[in-house]
Amino acid sequence: MSEALVRVSHLCFSWPDGTTVLADVSFALGPSSTGLVALNGAGKSTLLKLLAGRLTASSGTIDIRGKLAWLPQHLPLATSSTVADVLEVTPVLLALDAISAGKGTPEHFDIVDGDWNVRERVYAILDRLGLGHVALERPLSTLSGGQVMSLGLASCLMQRPDILLLDEPTNHLDTSSRERLYRVLNEWKGCLIVASHDRELLRTTEHIAELSRGDLRWFGAGYDAYRDTVSTEQNAFAGQVQNLRSEVRREKRDKQDARERAERRAGNAARSLPDAGLSRLAAGLRKRHAQVSAGKADELHEHRLASMQSRLADAASELESLPSLDFTLPATRVPARRVLFACENMQVCHGERALFGDNGLTMSIRGPERIALSGDNGSGKTTLLRIMAGERSADAGVVRVAQGGVTYLSQRLELADTTRTVAQCLADYAPGMPAQERANLLARLHFRGDRMHLAVAGLSGGERLRVVLACVLHAEVAPQFLLLDEPTNNLDLAGISQLGEALRAFEGAMVVVSHDAAFLATIGVTRRCVLGSPGERAQSLGHKR
Template sequence: MSPHPHSPSASAIALRGVSFAWPDGTPALTEVSGVFSPGRTGLIGSNGAGKSTLLRLIAGELRPSSGAIDTAGEVGYLPQNIALRPETTIAELLGIDGTLAALRAIETGDVSERHFDAVGDDWDIESRADEALDRIGFSASDLDRPVAAVSGGESMLIAITGLRIRRTPITLLDEPSNNLDRATRARLAEFVDEWPGTLVVVSHDLELLERMEHTAELHAGALTSFGGPYSAWRAHRDAEQEAAQQAARTAQQSLKGEKRQRVEAETKLARRERTARKVQASGSLPKILAGKRANAAQVSAGAMRTNLDDRVRAAQEAVDAADARVREEERISLVLPDPEVPRGRRLVEFTARAPEPGGPDAGAPIVVQGPERVAIVGANGAGKSTLLAQLVTGAPPAPGRPAGALRTERVGYLPQRLVLDEEASALDQVRAAAPGSTPGDIRNGLARLLLRGASVDRPARTLSGGERFRVALARLLFAAPPPQLLVLDEPTNNLDIASVEQLAQALDAYRGGILVVSHDTGFLERIGIDTVLELEPDRGPRGERASGDGAPGARLVRLPSLPA
């Protein structure tokens, strides 16, 4: 990438014929051209369209196979899935660990030139970090704390805070609202509203997309830009599609009319030819005159046929052009098998709080039975994912924490942080989970999830976030016998808007039990939640922040309805 001088009228990012192919030759992007304007832009598109790949190309993590990318300055980038080691510190997640280490070395008397180079102009980095962290409930005293002690949502917000601290002219965020609770999403919204420089956000979060000044769509290998938020773009696109569909219907009717006239003309010509042959055979006209008339009729018929063929051809071209303007949206097709769960069948039992020696009684258990749909909600860091993992693995809960026990062995578990064999293909990973299925059956099932062709055989590390999710979902859905209980931790992460709707429809029709953690209230409403349980973290004696697993304690309580 080559930076160019920025002016108010210039684009912040310009793509010129950008193509990219994976090492096995599979194309990801082909001849993409377009611009991102200064300000805030929401980048949308279906799963697999290449949004994450495009961000990685702009950030310089990948190099285009051909074409060029120009940017108006340095680029900061937050990937869709932050790969973190348990020992990673908050300072490392912020991206300021090197500067801090150099600053601390200088403070201890080490005046090596490399430390001054590392600090540069960031002598106030610790105070700026403290100010930025304070806005999200942390402080500079947390810089050496491992990220294993905070939740996935808190990790995401810390990483976004790090990009603000670094103040790059251009920032790229890939699904930044994944795993964020409503309060944390509100903080993210505040960040977005006041973001300095150019911001490009890939997201399926409609509320976040509404805060954008521009909308860009990557569709069918083309990048198009629109001046306005998602709702305005959607209204514009729907109006265009309605007009395109009407034009296609009109063109089709014109084609039918031209074909009908062609058939009628052929019928008339055939009658004329029969009449001419009869006259010629009767001898009522001299042969020379009859021959001249026959030749003239043939020339006239040929000209008429040519004219009619040209009109049919032109009408067909008009139909093709009109059809090309009508979008064909591919969506995942999920049909979940019937697990045949009786209404009275107990699937899960929860205790509101694990008993402690000498502590209060946990009270009556909370029971999930039959095809009940239960949502577990709570703030980031409350320990929702920890509770689901404890339930599925059977690990003992920490003292003072809620506990769960399964009453069925037929459980399908989709964790928040997907664990895939990065070198294995989608086909091999699903075969391992469904050994009784044939490769052909698995390929057909993956095709319904829009995983087709070469993408089925590529290593998981080359797949987009949405494609990785669909591999994990296929491993769950293709199990035999089908699970009686689905345990889903933030299942809408990394899915495009249409796929979220399809998943909601499939789960709404599922006839087994569902236990789901999600911050997407609209999604929970669409799948028909019966029971809402909130995980409330306890605070320490002075009200200090609990760690990422909800320590020192937490309790599970019923809510009358989903939180607003």
């Protein structure tokens, strides 16, 4: 292996409440690509923050050789910033403009510092990520979530790092943007560590590191080999658990049978004593001997049973440590003829650009339809959902929005006050739900005991998504019309499957933005609405499955 760029020795980290995230973790990585996988809340983001120097370890050392760039899961970007600001090239571009205009000063030359082709370098990177058409002066507020994520990666690449840490980089990206990202990362030759639940992205990495119960396990043959290994292990442990449960039941039966036999022998002996001609002393000794023998046999069975139960507990702990998530939705039904949304020649303008093409968007949604809303990043998917939710108005056209029962889950997982606890947030949204029922609901989403009193601001992306889902789906007014913007972002693979099954059973209407084809197939899409790329005509496709 070439010289390590990242070397971690005996790393430990725990949260102030005592929750252990990492326990004596050590590894070394050179130029290579590693996919970091774990259940939601296990600590993937925490590990990346430790490597990036954003958190301090409880103990152990982290040695970084070279320049490091980190793309967090949630980009802390001000909407007033421009593309150039995010790429940190605004001062250089202004200095170059001043020099080109003949107004350069020594300070301008110091700012440029030999980076004369910075504009060409910027657009080369932006073009590779599908952002070549985006002006450097453009405000972030006019970009989609996917475009902002791609811009964040571009900012990392502009730093020319030796080490690249990416936290769920395909969140919000459309299919073409994901494919571009895969190509860029395949061509990159440094040390890459990417935390993701995107199976296709994980398949591009050389190694898989699984974080579980404070420890990292390494797999060197890629994601598919990792899944095969884990599946084989899980099947083996499941078989072991089943066999041990059978042994425990058999040992309990043997113990009971032995006890009953001893009791029968003791009874028979007591009844036969008058005929045996034994003295009272000899009879007493025989009885005590029988009792001692029965006690020893009972102890032997107890010892065997305790040993089996211990082995059973160990084997069971190797299986999935958490039960399945329960995303059960309220029982709602939408009449087939009810109009939930309708628009005619609807238009939204971003500056001089018409978002929905030359003729605007015309569509309607009636009854319990399940619509997959798709289109390139920046084509207006989130804007359309916000109009359907009544959060913003169209600039032109006729729009009719349903009143009441509309629930919108945004990409940004917004809650009014993230300093409040999980339990407090659910109480805010569902004040009429009894406290015990709220506690039971949170327990089904893995917020039990003290965990329901954690502040939302400190949760992982997947944990926060579960809280937001609980709040918006169980709000005081039961949802009849769900608007879901990339609902599988941040969820682990098991959680995606369980959410899909819950939505499949939902009897209301929904519009879903998702680039996960398997998830869309699970929920039972009945219609697809495709929004064209910027400048193209939007179209609504009403083909039933």
